[in-house]
Amino acid sequence: MDTETRNLRKEISEKLKDETLRGALGRFSEVYPGARLKAYENAGDIETLREAVRQMKIDTVLRIEEVADRFEAEATKRGVKVFRAKTGDDVKTYLVDLCKEKGVQKIVKSKSMASEEIELSKHMEAAGITITETDLGEWIVALAGQKPSHMVMPAIHLSRFQVAEYFSKELKTEIKPDIAFMVQAARKELREKFLQADMGISGANFGIAENGAIGLVTNEGNARMVTTLPRIQVALVGYEKLIPTIKDAAKILKVLPRNATAQLMTSYMTMVSGPTPAMVKRNGKWVEEEREMHIILLDNGRLRAAHDDKFKEIYQCVRCASCLNVCPVYTLIGGHVYGHIYAGGIGAILTAFLSGMGEFEQFHELCIGCRRCTTICPGKIDIPGLIEELRIRKVQEKGLPFVIQKAFDHVISNRKLFHSLLRLAAIGQKPFQEGRLIRHLPLFLAGMAKDRSLPAVAAVPLRDRIAKIAKKIAKPDKRVAFFSGCTIDFVFPETGESVFKVLEDLNMEVLFPEGQSCCGKPVIALGDVETTKKIARENIRALDEMNPDVIIAACPTCTESLQHYAELLREDPEWGPKAEAMAKKVREFCSFVAEEYGKRGRLTKTGGGPKVTYHDSCHMKRVLGIEKEPRQLLEAAGCELVEMKDADKCCGMSGIFGVKYAELSMPILEQKIANIRNTGAEIAACACSGCMVQIQGGLDKQLPGVRMKHVADILAEKIKD
Amino acid sequence: MRKTCEHWKQHFPAGKFGAHLFPEFEMRTKAVSSELFRVPKASDAAAILMGLIDATGTKKAVVVESPLLEAAGITAALRSRGVTVYTEAADIAAHADTADIGISGVEFGIAETGSVFQDGYDIATRLVTILPPLHVVFLQSSHIVPGIVEAFDIISPGFDRGYVGFITGPSRTADIERVLTIGVHGPSRFAIIAVDEEPKGGAA
Numbered sequence: 001m002d003t004e005t006r007n008l009r010k011e012i013s014e015k016l017k018d019e020t021l022r023g024a025l026g027r028f029s030e031v032y033p034g035a036r037l038k039a040y041e042n043a044g045d046i047e048t049l050r051e052a053v054r055q056m057k058i059d060t061v062l063r064i065e066e067v068a069d070r071f072e073a074e075a076t077k078r079g080v081k082v083f084r085a086k087t088g089d090d091v092k093t094y095l096v097d098l099c100k101e102k103g104v105q106k107i108v109k110s111k112s113m114a115s116e117e118i119e120l121s122k123h124m125e126a127a128g129i130t131i132t133e134t135d136l137g138e139w140i141v142a143l144a145g146q147k148p149s150h151m152v153m154p155a156i157h158l159s160r161f162q163v164a165e166y167f168s169k170e171l172k173t174e175i176k177p178d179i180a181f182m183v184q185a186a187r188k189e190l191r192e193k194f195l196q197a198d199m200g201i202s203g204a205n206f207g208i209a210e211n212g213a214i215g216l217v218t219n220e221g222n223a224r225m226v227t228t229l230p231r232i233q234v235a236l237v238g239y240e241k242l243i244p245t246i247k248d249a250a251k252i253l254k255v256l257p258r259n260a261t262a263q264l265m266t267s268y269m270t271m272v273s274g275p276t277p278a279m280v281k282r283n284g285k286w287v288e289e290e291r292e293m294h295i296i297l298l299d300n301g302r303l304r305a306a307h308d309d310k311f312k313e314i315y316q317c318v319r320c321a322s323c324l325n326v327c328p329v330y331t332l333i334g335g336h337v338y339g340h341i342y343a344g345g346i347g348a349i350l351t352a353f354l355s356g357m358g359e360f361e362q363f364h365e366l367c368i369g370c371r372r373c374t375t376i377c378p379g380k381i382d383i384p385g386l387i388e389e390l391r392i393r394k395v396q397e398k399g400l401p402f403v404i405q406k407a408f409d410h411v412i413s414n415r416k417l418f419h420s421l422l423r424l425a426a427i428g429q430k431p432f433q434e435g436r437l438i439r440h441l442p443l444f445l446a447g448m449a450k451d452r453s454l455p456a457v458a459a460v461p462l463r464d465r466i467a468k469i470a471k472k473i474a475k476p477d478k479r480v481a482f483f484s485g486c487t488i489d490f491v492f493p494e495t496g497e498s499v500f501k502v503l504e505d506l507n508m509e510v511l512f513p514e515g516q517s518c519c520g521k522p523v524i525a526l527g528d529v530e531t532t533k534k535i536a537r538e539n540i541r542a543l544d545e546m547n548p549d550v551i552i553a554a555c556p557t558c559t560e561s562l563q564h565y566a567e568l569l570r571e572d573p574e575w576g577p578k579a580e581a582m583a584k585k586v587r588e589f590c591s592f593v594a595e596e597y598g599k600r601g602r603l604t605k606t607g608g609g610p611k612v613t614y615h616d617s618c619h620m621k622r623v624l625g626i627e628k629e630p631r632q633l634l635e636a637a638g639c640e641l642v643e644m645k646d647a648d649k650c651c652g653m654s655g656i657f658g659v660k661y662a663e664l665s666m667p668i669l670e671q672k673i674a675n676i677r678n679t680g681a682e683i684a685a686c687a688c689s690g691c692m693v694q695i696q697g698g699l700d701k702q703l704p705g706v707r708m709k710h711v712a713d714i715l716a717e718k719i720k721d
Numbered sequence: 722m723r724k725t726c727e728h729w730k731q732h733f734p735a736g737k738f739g740a741h742l743f744p745e746f747e748m749r750t751k752a753v754s755s756e757l758f759r760v761p762k763a764s765d766a767a768a769i770l771m772g773l774i775d776a777t778g779t780k781k782a783v784v785v786e787s788p789l790l791e792a793a794g795i796t797a798a799l800r801s802r803g804v805t806v807y808t809e810a811a812d813i814a815a816h817a818d819t820a821d822i823g824i825s826g827v828e829f830g831i832a833e834t835g836s837v838f839q840d841g842y843d844i845a846t847r848l849v850t851i852l853p854p855l856h857v858v859f860l861q862s863s864h865i866v867p868g869i870v871e872a873f874d875i876i877s878p879g880f881d882r883g884y885v886g887f888i889t890g891p892s893r894t895a896d897i898e899r900v901l902t903i904g905v906h907g908p909s910r911f912a913i914i915a916v917d918e919e920p921k922g923g924a925a
Contacts, residue, residue, distance in 0.1 A: 137896035221907025
């Protein structure tokens with residue numbers, strides 16, 4: 001793939017207009033989570049199963065050479081020829097030579113992502129060898145001259161009508177768009193290919209070191225054909241597929257079909273150890289012969305990953321593709337925009353390792369860090385965390401684009417200048433402002449405010465209101481430093497006032513450290529560690545000066561960022577210990593207040609208030625693990641709590657993503673607004689200032705009767721002045 | 722016949738397998754579109770099979786014998802109905818692609834998933850299993866294990882080299898518009914005839 005000539009924007013907008021794709025992915029993402037859970041109903045505790053896979057895979061990657069050596073020795077002992085391929089080219093050379101030597105002209109292939117990764121088919125065809133994809137979806141995609149858009153459902157982006165066209169062209173006869181009929185046509189056509197093939201190439205879902213076996217998990221039965229009919233059998237196995245023992249396969253089989261296709265087991269699960277008999281026609285008679293078996297162990301970047309402290313985690317992937325099925329971005333645009341054959345978040349990481357950073361740069365921003373995938377990945381891979389790590393390395397290697405680097409160096413890391421600019425923005429935005437919102441933007445910016453109003457920067461930021469709102473408390477229970485973050489400070493200062501009111505009502509003295517700046521999240525999100533460290537030190541200094549008992553943030557991202565300073569500055573002898581001491585004091589607003597209300601017997605349902613629905617911010621729920629407390633607080637404030645559908649699904653903001661990829665952010669927001677609408681609530685509540693920006697803007701344009709409020713605002717309203 | 726393990730039954734987990742798991746196995750296997758028939762005696766199995774033969778108009782069958790099939794007298798019964806039966810590997814290789822039915826034995830069933838476990842080291846067994854449009858397997862009703870983990874407790878000591886696997890319903894795909902369609906490359910029908918009576922000699 002030529003990374004220079006791609007226009008990601010254009011590709012995205014084409015995918016968004018593709019109704020077949022949108023319909024298929026939309027319907028699938030609706031049914032998938034429930035179907036998956038149902039498949040696990042008789043499987044035992046899901047978390048225990050996931051942990052078992054993770055542990056087994058971690059244990060393997062830590063001694064990958066040993067496991068690979070054992071695998072090779074056991075397979076060789078049983079008569080398999082094992083070849084270690086460093087690169088895709090090694091695989092191609094080996095196979096072309098083998099075909100020449102054995103007079104192979106026709107190959108049938110069952111599903112192998114590794115073969116697609118190295119574009120094997122193209123190469124074999126160029127060498128004059130016919131190679132046929134036999135997995136129905138892969139065959140369709142091959143006929144269409146496309147790449148798979150999903151690792152498990154390669155042709156999910158195509159309609160029956162499109163498939164009928166490709167079939168008609170290939171089979172040179174009119175094929176009607178009737179699915180059952182088309183499947184039979186494919187069966188007939190491909191059956192001949194199986195019977196005539198000299199060689200069968202499969203991938204492997206796992207390779208067992210204990211007895212050199214490969215395991216194949218399929219529904220169609222093509223992998224059984226490929227390993228049963230041709231006289232030569234080849235399996236292409238990535239190092240990450242190796243597992244130590246036969247029993248370890250059970251760990252994978254408990255989760256792989258359930259997570260991939262919501263099946264308890266696929267139609268066929270096959271394990272082959274050593275060459276098996278084949279029936280071969282000799283002089284017109286069928287005779288039984290020993291089949292020739294080759295296993296190619298493919299590196300192509302995998303061993304480098306195995307020895308990388310962070311990226312060894314990709315060995316925990318079982319290729320179920322469930323991370324795609326729950327990804328808010330993937331389920332809008334499908335897999336093709338991810339460049340190579342591995343789609344979605346895990347695809348971005350695999351591609352970076354297997355195809356290089358050039359590809360990664362094109363689409364890493366499509367991970368919005370909502371962390372939904374981390375809750376279902378059978379190997380418990382921290383996909384967003386690895387993407388963030390890749391961004392950091394990309395910046396270390398190549399630096400940031402000039403303008404962004406200058407902005408970080410001179411603006412964001414310089415609090416006074418940054419805040420002065422925000423104040424200037426409060427004046428500059430005036431022509432577009434209606435009340436506290438910007439509803440229209442001129443010309444090329446118009447798209448950003450089409451289905452979502454943007455918040456206006458407040459005329460008077462929170463920091464200029466402190467003198468008026470901060471109360472002197474004679475004998476405070478606690479001294480609390482409030483880390484407001486930029487958004488509450490400059491966009492939602494009233495929410496900041498609410499935080500003061502709620503905490504003061506608990507007899508706490510609230511302090512506002514003047515020197516506090518941005519938490520650093522937007523900077524680290526682009527991979528700039530050095531600037532983030534600079535910001536961290538500035539914030540630690542500002543917060544330390546107050547010597548507070550507790551540090552409160554009313555935004556999960558700020559909370560997480562402050563807590564993360566300890567890790568960020570771990571190797572800094574001066575600031576590391578300070579960061580660690582500070583991190584211990586940092587608390588998220590809702591969970592802290594719920595705890596304090598609980599101590600005072602105030603965390604009880606009261607009733608009589610408005611109907612409210614609560615949106616779980618991604619980082620609130622999946623990073624901080626806070627979901628119960630905000631709901632308890634809303635009910636304590638008298639609200640009638642009504643749950644919306646997919647309350648914990650991303651609102652589409654995700655920092656800069658929501659602005660830069662507005663066209664992707666909007667459909668995600670529309671779903672959120674629809675879910676809010678369906679509850680009939682008067683108020684949508686959340687506890688994250690980023691989500692507030694997004695949802696408030698969406699409500700203003702699409703559901704103006706409903707207001708967006710921070711939990712702090714709702715609590716403050718109940719407190720008498 | 723070449724087998725991955727001559728005596729799978731010796732690895733069955735003591736106290737953990739049995740006919741008491743059959744109802745769960747039945748529910749799960751029917752959920753994946755397997756057809757399931759349970760009979761008390763081996764001699765009852767032939768009648769079930771004849772029902773399938775008549776309904777499908779079967780003319781040609783490929784069969785790999787197992788103790789249960791022999792006890793049920795399957796090949797003789799088929800031949801008495803005028804069905805051409807092939808049982809030798811060379812004949813099976815020549816005819817499996819055009820046969821109407823493939824018949825084989827399996828070692829045990831898995832209640833958790835509705836799967837059956839088959840030792841497929843023998844090439845004829847695999848051809849019979851995968852090529853004809855209808856595949857019928859014979860299973861001992863008491864040979865049911867609770868789950869995947871217990872299945873691997875059996876497989877692990879028995880699988881040194883060879884070819885083994887689970888079969889869970891007919892061949893299927895959802896590759897076009899995610900519509901579940903039965904019978905892609907393998908059989909479009911998969912039937913299990915479970916026999917309660919143990920054949921003499923004890924082997925599966």
